[in-house]
Amino acid sequence: MAEANRDPFRPANDRYDENRLALRPAAGRLQIALNRAHHNAHALHPDQFRSFKAKRSFPNNVHTLRDRTVATGLMAAEHFFLELEPPEERLRDAPHVVIVGGGFAGVRACKALAKADVRITLIDKRNFNLFQPLLYQVATGLVSRGDVATPLRQLVGKQSNVQVLLGEVTNLKPESKQIIFNSRAYSYDHLVLATGSGSTFFGHEQWRTFAPPMKILEHAEEIRRRLLMAIEQAEQSPDPAARKFLQTVVIVGGGPTGCEMAGAVSELMRNAMRREFKQLNTEDTRIVLVDPGDRLLKAMPESLSKAAQSSLEKLGVEVQFKARVQTMQPGEVTMSTPEGDLLIQAATVIWTAGVRPSHLGRKLAEAIDCELDRAGRVVVEPDFSIKSHPEIRVVGDLCSYRHTSSGNPLPGMAGPATQAGGFVGKDIGAIVAQTPRPNFNWFDFGSMAVLDRVDAVADLRGLKFSGGIGWILWALAHLAFMPERENRLTLLIKWIFAVTSQQRASMLLTGMPSQHIGLDAPDAPFPMQSGGTGPSISAPDAALKAAMEYYSNQVSGHQDHPAETSEGSTDDSAAAMR
Secondary structure (H helix, E strand, C coil): CCCCCCCCCCCCCCCHHHHHHHHHHHHHHHHHHHHHHHHHHHCCCHHHHHHHHHHCCCCHHHHHHHHHHHHCCCCCCCCCECCCCCCCHHHCCCCEEEEECCCHHHHHHHHHCCCCCCEEEEEECCCEEECHHHHHHHHCCCCCHHHHEEEHHHHHCCCCCEEEEECCEEEEEHHHCEEEECCEEEECCEEEECCCEEECCCCCHHHHHCCCCCCCHHHHHHHHHHHHHHHHHHHCCCCHHHHHHHCEEEEECCCHHHHHHHHHHHHHHHHHCCCCCCCCCHHHCEEEEECCCCCCCCCCCHHHHHHHHHHHHHCCEEEECCCEEEEEECCEEEEEECCEEEEEECCEEEECCCEEECCHHHHHHHHHCCCECCCCCEECCCCCEECCEEEEEECHHHEECCCCCCCCCCCCCHHHHHHHHHHHHHHHHHHHHCCCCCCCCCCCCCEEEEEECCEEEEEECCEEEEHHHHHHHHHHHHHHHCCCHHHHHHHHHHHHHHHHHCCCCCCCCCCCHHHHCCCCCCCCCCCCCHHHCCCCCCCCCHHHHHHHHHHHHHHCCCCCCCCCCCCCCHHHHHHHHC
């Protein structure tokens, strides 16, 4: 019986406990010595630390053991100094450039430093670069996640002077030239912050549960899941009014993302699914685009705004101007308009209205009292540095760069971010090589938005295009900015397929919110939950169940099929959205 109950991962040798106890005192003494050495090193300036490291006479195996000891976080209460081996021996004493963020700006800064005599560390919370402008196509099943995401190591890992690390920078210590990364202090000589932006609900974070934003890959897949699940439920509903409710979508925000999403959702629900779903009437589909302004695409000329509105209305999209969302609950959105409050009942709501900069901007302001604009972006110098700390650069959506010919800040788009990242990389390389430094000259390519399969509007330095020509220019521009050649080819093939067949290549209904949280969550789908105790993966999740329950109680006035709420909750959906 004792043998049967023995831990299968424990060695069968009876001397296991004796050996472990015998090693414990020696291991404890070694741990104390290493911790003391690191405590002393942690108090030094990074330049002093390098000198301290070079003078030590510890054997190499002790160095390795020390690094492993620190990496395991034996004393998590302190921020130990993280020291990693350089990518190449020649870079051991080279200036260390830490780039935080693997988006457009961060990747381009890495590539601009490819031939510089510097050691580069690229840090990101994700191990891939995401092509955010095409997230709406993932959300509407036109392309898959692999078409818009490329592993960072595949993009820059071949550079001999780059090391990619996965983790999150939670704090900054500019006075000692350190960042806090995965609860450890990491030194730098030059720091580039390119952490981008997230979504904001303007003080109504509870709306995130009901209206998912679209900033990361999981957001796009959650939107696709909600759209497809609502359509699947409408296909099996005998009530025509219920089908209309399930086929109603509200999109908040009339910028490029909102317009592109509205056009793509209309194409999805009116054309792409017309042949596959027998019960649905595409004429019952209702898509409402809501914006607080008086026109769409405010950054574009008014003529293109009108062309975009006309194209969307031809697709059956209702455009509601001067409307501000006041309240939101499952199945219902209330907004204020000049004519009074407007209530729209919809099974699906999508949020594209608000953008907020990364939290590291405020962390930096707390550390060195640098200037932030009203949105929380860091105000930078002409070379994207901080006035009191020229070794720190801030680029992309996190910075407020007003040193343009017009005095207007750089727009938060892929083009300016890419150009800024490339400039900062070249500028740091020039400083290290002691050669003349470049000047930043932003080339404004313009702006564009796609509205239909072969319809787009584009403003290219004053040249205005719409319709098919606009779509061709839009496609060429996005393929050019796509960092990986393989993705360019797959995107082109899928776009041609969608144009010629009016079908979608990635109409997969996968996952539920709790799948991204924990495997033991109440509504974790099969096969994630053991014992078959959870609901079927084909069952509606908590968000859609709440909307359907709202319809049964508030709209139809009765509840023929009571929704079981014990299997999940809106808290699960809210957690997934965060």
